[in-house]
Amino acid sequence: MAHQAGGQRPAPRPVPETCETQAYLQDYAVLLDSLACPSVVVDHRWDVVMANGAFETLFRGVRRHATAMPGDNFLRFVLFHPDAGDVLGEHEQGWCLPMLAHLRAALETYGHDHELQAIRRDLAQDPLLEAAYRQGLPHWIRAVGESAARLDGAVRLLRHPDPRRGPTECRVVEETPHVLRDLGHRRLTLVLREGRRPAAPVRRARRPRGPGAHLTVVPAPEN
Numbered sequence: 001m002a003h004q005a006g007g008q009r010p011a012p013r014p015v016p017e018t019c020e021t022q023a024y025l026q027d028y029a030v031l032l033d034s035l036a037c038p039s040v041v042v043d044h045r046w047d048v049v050m051a052n053g054a055f056e057t058l059f060r061g062v063r064r065h066a067t068a069m070p071g072d073n074f075l076r077f078v079l080f081h082p083d084a085g086d087v088l089g090e091h092e093q094g095w096c097l098p099m100l101a102h103l104r105a106a107l108e109t110y111g112h113d114h115e116l117q118a119i120r121r122d123l124a125q126d127p128l129l130e131a132a133y134r135q136g137l138p139h140w141i142r143a144v145g146e147s148a149a150r151l152d153g154a155v156r157l158l159r160h161p162d163p164r165r166g167p168t169e170c171r172v173v174e175e176t177p178h179v180l181r182d183l184g185h186r187r188l189t190l191v192l193r194e195g196r197r198p199a200a201p202v203r204r205a206r207r208p209r210g211p212g213a214h215l216t217v218v219p220a221p222e223n
Helices: 019-033 053-058 074-080 091-109 114-124 127-144 178-182
Strands: 039-042 048-051 155-159 167-174 186-192
Touching: 019 039, 019 048, 019 178, 039 053, 074 091, 074 114, 091 114, 091 127, 091 155, 114 127, 155 186, 178 186
Parallel strands: none
Antiparallel strands: 039 048, 039 186, 155 167, 167 186
């Protein structure tokens, strides 16, 4: 769908799922589940369309959350789940800020989408995340460049629940066939890298609370 002149694109309408499309998606789910690396298919809202067993295993230790489970909406998980930093290493710089950039881009493109608007409202309810979105994100992009927000090809830290892996690097690979792209979906695979980083503990930076709390990308106010 082409951009509307002088405005935003509406949320993409679902492509009619013919019997052929449904059969393709069923076969694609089988292909996805055959992969050893965590892999997930998401739509423009980051709602999870399908995920393989390796993806479910990666996040099996996270606690239940009403709105931010990784198998429901990956964007919400990264931003709002209190356990996200336990699995996603270097959470703020490596995951949270890039996903905030993706949220901003999605809102610019699909600004009338109700679910994206709901995510933005929830973001505004968290002072630290709101500061990261309004102040930290522009500051970070100016410092590291727009390319840092791209997921495809990025190397990120994970803490895998398998003790034989523990802290490890993964490369994010986006590979979306035409049928999924026509449906408005994208597929992301986390390719686990062997022996690329020593198995040192990945420190989880829990978001502090209180009047003096701030994210590292947001300069602390001067006294």
